[in-house]
Amino acid sequence: MILSLDFSSETPIYMQIRNQIMLGIAEGKLKPGEKLPSIRMLADESGVNMMTVNKAYQLLKQEGIIAIDRRSGAIVSSVNNNKTEAITKLSAELKLVISEAKLKGIDKAEMRDLLDCLYEEMEGGK
């Protein structure tokens, strides 16, 4: 688990960590039930403060993506959340992405291709 962080990005570091862990899980690099690195270890490896990593973990926990086990640290949760709520959130995000695409002259067909392409790329990492 190596993180590549951009310290001069507008995206807060804890959010970058959260995003990369989420990507890692989605790409199958991290599997449900698997242990995540400890807060301390990840902080040391990545050159950030413990509390920053902690904040990312707390966020992921709150989102139901990981569970923090008192005995053995953080583990990846299995998927089980209610879709309806998730779809509402995703729709808003997707709409924004679609808007950006449109304004850059990318049409529906191209977006579908891009979606397919990204899925393949991500499945490949399994």
Added chain:
Amino acid sequence: MILSLDFSSETPIYMQIRNQIMLGIAEGKLKPGEKLPSIRMLADESGVNMMTVNKAYQLLKQEGIIAIDRRSGAIVSSVNNNKTEAITKLSAELKLVISEAKLKGIDKAEMRDLLDCLYEEMEGGK
């Protein structure tokens, strides 16, 4: 052009304004060449500071989505065709959305449906 702002959202207000204008353009409610409301008017209507609206407009200008003219205020630009750069940015955003979808148990087929569905919804507003 009525904005619905959530002052307790994590998303900064200027970003909410930018997003809604972008959505408005993508949905065809605002067409290329059309004039946007003046900063002052939008600020008054929405109950926010003029500086905040200004920041949103500057951001949109910088993204090449609107043009700001001293005489006639802000107008919607025509579609920009610098796709390559845009696709890189969109890919990163889409990847994150796909990850979230996966972790909520939403598969590729459902995402394609959602994409189609949102396109129809947005075209409808034209």
Added chain:
Amino acid sequence: MILSLDFSSETPIYMQIRNQIMLGIAEGKLKPGEKLPSIRMLADESGVNMMTVNKAYQLLKQEGIIAIDRRSGAIVSSVNNNKTEAITKLSAELKLVISEAKLKGIDKAEMRDLLDCLYEEMEGGK
């Protein structure tokens, strides 16, 4: 808004702050829509770190008890949450309190009296 904190208590300071604010609202000392002191001010007054106060506020926000407005800081939310969920949580807490009472020889009648008594005490502060 003066907090009385016990720095040697087992209860974390941020939780003591959260509890006292919750009590303050329930007793009517703080009314819905009213502004809470800023994080900085409360931190200074109470002799604790900003981040500790921040943690309390974040917790209250997450519990839907306060809202954090980007313009004017934190304000007390109006009550509107779904009761069913709340009752589940309250039941577990009350059950524990009842158990403790029983084991100390306090019977049902006494508990009802205590409940009434506390309600009067808290209403009095309105």
Added chain:
Amino acid sequence: MILSLDFSSETPIYMQIRNQIMLGIAEGKLKPGEKLPSIRMLADESGVNMMTVNKAYQLLKQEGIIAIDRRSGAIVSSVNNNKTEAITKLSAELKLVISEAKLKGIDKAEMRDLLDCLYEEMEGGK
């Protein structure tokens, strides 16, 4: 005596054990004078460390709820009648519960009902 522990809960495991034993006694599943399972047995059954169970037992002993005998292990104490002290502690706990209730729109009458309801539920287990 089967414990249901949530390892990802915020409540420490030893406290969960203590709470469940207390509930068990209050509900009459465990009667004064009755023997509690040995530390080792409970630890094995529940998949936790012996030290953790020990901590829970020590806490219960300190609270005067159980007595620990070298020869026969832990036994449930008879009801302690030092009410005055107990009431102070209970009042603080109840006040917090009442606050939470109020903020969720649950009024005094509903709380009284809930109290009655929980008493019946707990008596039923006798």
Added chain:
DNA sequence: GTGGTCTAGACCACG
């Protein structure tokens, strides 16, 4: 002015 983020340490509770 406000809150949001981050750091580099520290101590404690838990298991």
Added chain:
DNA sequence: GTGGTCTAGACCACC
């Protein structure tokens, strides 16, 4: 060992 809490300062984004 783990995570949880806290501090005293700092810088930045937002309004």
